[in-house]
Amino acid sequence: MTAPADQRHEVPAPAAPPPDTRVAWGERPSIWVRIPTWISLSGFILVLFALWYLLSSLELVSPFILPDPMDVVAELGNMANAIGTGGLLAEALGITVLESILAFAAAVVLGLGFGFLVAESDFGRIVLMPLLVAVNAAPKIVFAPIFIAALGFGISSKVALGAFIAFFPLLVDTAAGLASVDRDKATLFRSLRISRRKTFFKLQLPSALPFIFAGLKTASVLAVIGVVVGEFIGGGGGLGQQTKIAGDLLATDRVYAYGIVLAVFGYLFYAVVAYAERKIVFWQTPHGVQAGG
Amino acid sequence: MSSPSGVLATGSAGDTRPAPVVSIRGVSKRFATTGDDVVALTDVDLAVAPGEFVCLIGPSGCGKSTLLNLVGGLLPPTAGRVEIGGRPVTGPPSEVGMMFQKPVLLEWRTVRENVLLPVEARNGRKGAKAARGRADELLGRVGLGEFEERYPNELSGGMQQRAAICRMLIGDPDVLLLDEPFGALDELTRERLNLELAKIVSGTDKAALLVTHNIIEGVFLSDRVVVMSARPGRIVDVVDVPLPRPRCLEVVTTPEFTALVARVRELLELGHDDDGKDGDR
Known part of the structure; x- marks a missing residue:
């Protein structure tokens, strides 16, 4: 147990690829682990598509419910064309995208602002929070006619509805995050006599970021939902309204096509936020390989 | 800035040490709860000189962490006085550096x-x-x-x-406050870090107050071991550790060391009539 004079322990050994013990123990990883995700995913989508094709070509389901997938593909092609040439659909998609981004931005302002108030002030915590919980518990779509009456059939009523639906989870996550500061870290900051304002920016806010990003991801999805619901009810020329019109005309293939486009947009929106999360909250995921023992 | 020496009851008699950098006099700490108040510490006197390494050892709930927090200015005492460098502690002093279990x-x-x-x-x-x-x-x-x-x-x-x-x-910092700093680590790493800590602190005039559950660790690192007991938290006795420095791990096997460990253990048993039920504050 003699300690060497030159103490340089725990320096990690040069990285050597570890032997695949799973194979040695006879537990081969499943096929889904071994093949690349993009292959398995697109393969699975193709299978679903084939199933769909089978169902509709055998006329097992009414085409008003499940249209011919080729019609949907054709409709998607039309859309791509229209978007390329800047037609009505391009405008519709542009409106919905713009509304969604604005609704998300407004939800961020509201969610972070009220979340801060609720976490940091007694008024917010005691008076504001129960009220906000009650409002949140209501099916918020009932407020849609009010937003339309107040803000008209244009973009702003959809932005308001989208923000209204999206901000609450962000508020809750922000408040929870700001209150989640590790006790030991708070003690450390106190022992270093770090001011309240500096503690907020150097400790509380970074501690809250993982929570805030969870809220931002939820909000990015809800903002699109809120905007499209607003368009269903209040028109305005967006893709939601186009979908509603197509549905009223029983043009199910177009409903599917628009739905797919909206899904892709919603996914991209979410992916952007998730990407920002990975970049900003880098310490949440294991950063590189664990060194030392 | 007055330093009224002579009134310092340090637990060990015959004070020839330099003026203490940490002085704790008649300190008590009660925590108000919904039921009865919890007496975490009662009437504690302790002085730590520059360059001295003192360890606080005792069962859970004996208030050793509370004592550390009082010196670190993180808690106000209910009664008594804590001074660092001759100035009363009214908040975290700049002369203090802290280390926690994590x-x-x-x-x-x-x-x-x-x-x-x-x-x-x-x-x-x-x-x-x-x-x-x-x-x-x-x-x-x-x-x-x-x-x-x-x-x-x-x-x-x-x-x-x-x-x-x-x-x-x-x-x-002039004063190091160590609250079970390596308690969460495995035995080997802990031993190594204790050695390094001793190496870093020895030869400086930094005073160190270490809270530990580990008798061997406490005796190995310290110039004095303060044995505490719970309910209410108080100092049972102070054991001087006159082993020469620098110490290497072999000292653990010497009869002198073993005797000191036995003495601390005996004192712990003495103050152990009431076992700690809850964790440290």
């Missing part, structure tokens, strides 16, 4: 940025930048020379505590 590193800062946090708190970002060389020098001394730019998640528990040692030392 490393308590900020995951979003590099190791170097973590070490520089106390400097940044006192002198701002510019001051922290100016102290980078000192941070790197400290990190080199604990074997983290190549890890300044890494993030805490990339380090093992032992390495994280080494970084925490550097953060404690960066402000060159």
